Amino acid sequence: MNNSVKRAHNFNAGPAALPLAVLEKAQAELLDFNDTGMSIMEHSHRGNAYEIVHNRAIELLKELLSIPEGYEVLFLQGGASLQFSMVPMNFLPADKKAGYVMTGVWSEKAYAEAEKLGEVFVAATAKEGNYCQIPALKEINYDADTAYLHITSNNTIYGTQWHAFPNTDGVSLIADMSSDILSCPIDVSKFALIYAGAQKNIGPSGVTVVIIRRDFLEQARKKGPTMLQYATFAKHNSLYNTPPTFGIYMMKLVLEWMKGEGGLPGIYKRNQEKAALIYDIIDASNGFYKGHAQQSARSLMNVTFRLADENLEKKFLEQAKQAGFVGLNGHRLVGGCRASIYNAVPYESCQALRDYMLAFQKENS
Numbered sequence: 001m002n003n004s005v006k007r008a009h010n011f012n013a014g015p016a017a018l019p020l021a022v023l024e025k026a027q028a029e030l031l032d033f034n035d036t037g038m039s040i041m042e043h044s045h046r047g048n049a050y051e052i053v054h055n056r057a058i059e060l061l062k063e064l065l066s067i068p069e070g071y072e073v074l075f076l077q078g079g080a081s082l083q084f085s086m087v088p089m090n091f092l093p094a095d096k097k098a099g100y101v102m103t104g105v106w107s108e109k110a111y112a113e114a115e116k117l118g119e120v121f122v123a124a125t126a127k128e129g130n131y132c133q134i135p136a137l138k139e140i141n142y143d144a145d146t147a148y149l150h151i152t153s154n155n156t157i158y159g160t161q162w163h164a165f166p167n168t169d170g171v172s173l174i175a176d177m178s179s180d181i182l183s184c185p186i187d188v189s190k191f192a193l194i195y196a197g198a199q200k201n202i203g204p205s206g207v208t209v210v211i212i213r214r215d216f217l218e219q220a221r222k223k224g225p226t227m228l229q230y231a232t233f234a235k236h237n238s239l240y241n242t243p244p245t246f247g248i249y250m251m252k253l254v255l256e257w258m259k260g261e262g263g264l265p266g267i268y269k270r271n272q273e274k275a276a277l278i279y280d281i282i283d284a285s286n287g288f289y290k291g292h293a294q295q296s297a298r299s300l301m302n303v304t305f306r307l308a309d310e311n312l313e314k315k316f317l318e319q320a321k322q323a324g325f326v327g328l329n330g331h332r333l334v335g336g337c338r339a340s341i342y343n344a345v346p347y348e349s350c351q352a353l354r355d356y357m358l359a360f361q362k363e364n365s
């Protein structure tokens with residue numbers, strides 16, 4: 001590790017921190033990838049050097065997430081936001097309705113896009129209470145004829161996260177996992193489709209990962225623009241057109257790093273420890289810091305909290321900035337403070353934030 005580089009305590013919500021070891025490896029290989037005399041960015045996506053990287057990234061995703069047989073891993077572009085449209089374009093036929101569980105702004109956006117393309121309904125909502133919780137699984141309403149049920153596994157803005165997923169008895173479950181994919185082990189077999197923009201836990205922005213069950217894929221509408229059909233990507237190993245090669249290369253490095261960190265069990269354990277550092281301070285602060293999420297729905301990825309009033313929050317954020325912390329402002333729609341502590345945010349940054357929060361409370365109460 002290069003100890004001379006001064007790294008910020010980066011709590012950005014996305015694009016977010018990348019592992020230092022990954023950045024160093026990319027730097028070392030930037031001008032000459034594997035003795036080819038070229039950067040990976042300069043290689044053809046049809047060439048052997050890139051194809052090995054591409055296939056290794058797919059393999060590592062399958063391995064780390066224990067993706068069962070019968071699923072495809074696809075690399076798309078357009079961010080998670082394009083998935084809000086692609087999902088209904090492919091899987092919402094005219095004679096069916098799709099159910100959406102509303103747990104925040106991103107679920108609302110997914111719903112709004114689907115509504116433009118077909119019939120949708122709210123299967124459950126946590127809007128009351130300003131999205132501070134996740135609906136109980138038994139409160140989710142849908143019937144056997146529902147085209148699919150859509151959830152947002154981690155709510156980046158409100159700092160809530162699903163800690164158990166519904167058994168949907170034959171109804172296809174689709175999840176936007178943009179802000180918590182690969183943060184803990186999950187049972188992929190519960191899902192017909194998972195999508196995630198890469199820029200929080202997997203790599204730089206520009207790549208969207210889709211994991212899709214093959215028999216579900218076969219049900220997709222065959223009409224529509226080629227680039228908006230999942231089948232196009234599945235048929236061509238995500239090489240129908242030029243993929244975001246550098247982003248996929250970075251993703252491969254991040255996945256290798258995760259493997260070296262003990263895979264998802266290792267990463268999950270550390271994520272729990274990191275989150276506990278900050279939530280414990282909130283809980284022990286006698287109300288000086290007020291967590292937004294209800295305890296049972298707290299996110300291990302985005303810790304959201306408020307202080308007594310906006311002036312104190314402003315002071316907290318300004319002093320934090322001076323002390324070298326980046327990205328602690330809450331989302332513009334909700335205000336307050338948010339620490340995004342994705343996989344690559346070091347434990348030491350969380351410790352530093354805990355120390356800062358303790359000192360700030362002492363000085364201001």
Ligand SMILES: Cc1ncc(COP(=O)(O)O)c(C=O)c1O
Nearest residue numbers: 079080081106156176178179197
């Ligand atoms: C849960 C979730 N879904 C979707 C998005 C939108 O992602 P993108 O910017 O890749 O379209 C975000 C971005 O922060 C997000 O957090």
